[in-house]
Amino acid sequence: MRKPLNRVINYVCKKRLFHALPEIEDKLLAYSKGSATTGTQWTTLWFAVDAILKTKPLHILECGTGSSTLVLAEAVRLLQIQDQSYHPLITSMESVDIWFETAKLNLPAEYSDIVEILYGPRKKFEWAMYRGYIHDNIPDRPFEFIFLDGPGYDDEFGTSFCADVLFVANNSKKERLTGVIDGRTSSAFVLQNIFGVGASRYFLPNMACKFNLDMGRLKKQHISTDFHSNLFGALRLK
Numbered sequence: 065m066r067k068p069l070n071r072v073i074n075y076v077c078k079k080r081l082f083h084a085l086p087e088i089e090d091k092l093l094a095y096s097k098g099s100a101t102t103g104t105q106w107t108t109l110w111f112a113v114d115a116i117l118k119t120k121p122l123h124i125l126e127c128g129t130g131s132s133t134l135v136l137a138e139a140v141r142l143l144q145i146q147d148q149s150y151h152p153l154i155t156s157m158e159s160v161d162i163w164f165e166t167a168k169l170n171l172p173a174e175y176s177d178i179v180e181i182l183y184g185p186r187k188k189f190e191w192a193m194y195r196g197y198i199h200d201n202i203p204d205r206p207f208e209f210i211f212l213d214g215p216g217y218d219d220e221f222g223t224s225f226c227a228d229v230l231f232v233a234n235n236s237k238k239e240r241l242t243g244v245i246d247g248r249t250s251s252a253f254v255l256q257n258i259f260g261v262g263a264s265r266y267f268l269p270n271m272a273c274k275f276n277l278d279m280g281r282l283k284k285q286h287i288s289t290d291f292h293s294n295l296f297g298a299l300r301l302k
């Protein structure tokens with residue numbers, strides 16, 4: 065059941081994306097000639113574009129550069145055509161030097177004012193009881209929206225999680241942080257543990273997540289060792 069459902073959802077999201085960004089199909093085709101990428105699911109891309117078009121974030125953080133960078137940049141470019149006072153920046157982090165060089169070389173010139181691609185090798189990040197990986201060198205910027213699709217998160221101890229969202233949240237002066245996750249179920253699982261299920265809905269058939277996090281909750285949880293159990297013995301952090 066999952067695969068047909070996934071295909072239908074992905075197809076609908078692809079159609080919506082192409083409708084919202086009429087030039088993106090040709091631009092992605094041209095980009096794919098210069099750079100093979102693993103790509104991102106249409107579902108996640110549409111979740112991201114829909115949110116960006118609606119909320120017009122000024123600082124976007126992309127974790128895992130590639131064809132998704134073009135999609136985010138094209139959404140921003142369309143917004144700029146409608147509103148010339150809108151000057152956002154997409155900070156795109158890439159953890160592998162060869163893919164970093166490839167992505168920089170292939171970024172279309174029309175996006176050079178909108179996108180900054182930075183090299184950030186993966187680095188361990190630990191927070192309370194959680195163990196994960198972030199990109200090194202993430203600049204201190206007031207990020208409002210995060211697109212999470214990297215770095216690698218498996219190591220000699222098994223599967224950890226991509227922790228860039230938690231890293232940014234920990235330093236954020238904003239009240240809320242929104243974004244999407246492509247795949248990376250463990251990252252959404254950690255966010256659900258900390259911020260609650262309602263703050264980061266994950267849709268397993270299409271492995272895509274939207275999140276909207278309340279920073280107040282993070283500050284409290286960091287110092288909390290209190291647990292709550294329900295009638296059925298399920299534990300959660302207070």
Ligand SMILES: C[S@@+](CC[C@H](N)C(=O)[O-])C[C@H]1O[C@@H](n2cnc3c(N)ncnc32)[C@H](O)[C@@H]1O
Binds near residue numbers: 129130163
């Ligand atoms: C899931 S991919 C990120 C894909 C990116 N968001 C996109 O839409 O193309 C995660 C990482 O795989 C690496 N990568 C990029 N292109 C690749 C390729 N063609 N083959 C294998 N790995 C690649 C990069 O380090 C990238 O950050």
